[in-house]
Amino acid sequence: MEAKRVIPFLLCLLTLSCCTPKKGAVVVEQPNVSVPAFDADSAYDYVSAQVAFGPRVTGSEAHKVCGDWLVAKLKSFGAEVTEQTADLKAYNGDRLPMRNIIGSYNTATNKRVVLCSHWDSRPWADNDPDVKNHRTPIDGANDGASGVGVLMEIARQLQRQQPTIGVDIIFFDAEDYGMHSDELDYADNSWCLGSQYWARHPHKADYMARFGILLDMVGAPGARFCQERYSRRYAGSIVDKVWQTAHTLGFGSYFPLTAGNYVTDDHLPLNEKGRIPTIDIIPYDDAYGFGEHWHTVKDNMEWIDRATLRAAGQTVLHVIYNEK
């Protein structure tokens, strides 16, 4: 049933049960929460603005300029912005001036939810069918910019209408500097360096959140966000809540109720070190992997579809505004 028909139906039921409570019956109040409409054009523009800076490879000039833009934009959307910087080393010895960017809303409450994405882009197109591209940096329109674009639009909405809970939007750096696929050595732990750092050093002492939602590659047409396995293991009830919400809103085709695979991503340090139950909305499918454009020079604006951004963004907005 679509939302338009579900709501009057539920209201009818509520009126019937609320007006004539049986003696001793528990009356559950269901105030009608209004959820803002996610503007997919706006999210799309935030994706393309990031891509226009050039590849946001950690330590590059484009990375610095884009980071400044993200900070300024979050501030303009009324967030309290915290920046975390650290000098990290990549698995291959490259110096990584890490910069995590955190935008916080409604800091007075400790009923909090984390929304996160990585904002760096991969330094190499090492999955490209043409080996000549294996050292070329990618646009990362989907892999990186899409999740951040959706969260920027959510930030804009949070300023316009405050939900009951507090929200921390975290843009993690240095997610995608993981081991190049041509390397023969095995490098343990080369991915997700920014989120690993944050899990060890949260931006506030003793920081805790009810749960977290990671958005990764949420822009490709027809994306299928199978239920990622670590998410089910560590945050099964949040997976259920988010997928159910998506289905209620009519986005069921993007959110199949089937298990995906285990994906090493920024939600892992939050679950394992930070003890925050965190899910990953990511389009991994055993048949197609992350999609043919993944870590190739094709990961550009041509792979960004407003309908997918909306499916992810509107679903997350509903979850946030329904949190009490």
Ligand code: AHN
């Ligand atoms: C690995 O390929 C190890 N993890 C996938 C996580 C990822 C990469 N997300 C974006 N790029």
Ligand code: ZN
């Ligand atoms: Zn990647």
